[in-house]
Amino acid sequence: MQLAIDTSTDTASLALAQDGEILAELSWRCGQNHTITLLPYLTSLLSQAGLELGAVTGITVARGPGSYNGLRVGISTAKGLALSLGVPIVGISTLAAAAYQHAGAGLPVGALFNAGRGEIAAAVYDMRGDSWQPVIAEHITTVEALCAWIDKKTVFCGELSEALGDQLRERLGEKALIVSAAARLRRAGFLAELGEKRLAAGDFDSPASLSPMYLRRPHITKPRSDKK
DSSP states (O other), X not given: OEEEEEOSSSEEEEEEEETTEEEEEEEEEOTTOHHHHHHHHHHHHHHHHTOOGGGOXXXXXXXXXXXXXXXXXXXXXXXXXXXXXXXXXXXEOHHHHHHHTTXXXXXXXXEEEEEETTEEEEEEEEEETTEEEEEEEEEEEOHHHHHTTOOSOEEEEESOOHHHHHHHHHHHGGGEEEOOTGGGSOOHHHHHHHXXXXXXXXXXXXXXXXXXXXXXXXXXXXXXXXXX
């Protein structure tokens, strides 16, 4: 059984999957309370599904981009569980997982997150054979710059504000297909599906070296010195 963990943003999600089937899944609005809510929600999910943590044989975790606190909590928890259970771990791009939810559209899928300062974290993916591949790799950009690269009808998802959706429609017209608010909710079940392919292939990450992908260094204030 595989456990998938996504705490990339103010929305978090967990899933339990086995042999391509979702056994249980939970998504919730956690705000900045990733540390407080993650393990209780995992315990509740296991209990409701009638499953034991010891049955987990692999862990997939969303590695960003996203919030500093959210990614730190999710990845450190996933690494701790992988080490304690003695199971493999794989890290998957949060943008890749968000876009993968719409792979069935048969079109390129752009996943976007607000990065602040008038910028967005963005990537565009497409199915090539049976592999989910980036057409435009994860990067920090602006709506204007991203749209300059879009030359065909593209599905857009992620944590899109109405204003951002309006900008995409204004610049791209009919080439921009914006998914509904309900369809933008990230579900860890899709993260699990991407992770399962790597776990099955033996393509694991090292718990020691697996780290968040921020795309931009987190803003951390330098400690103030009281020395004169």
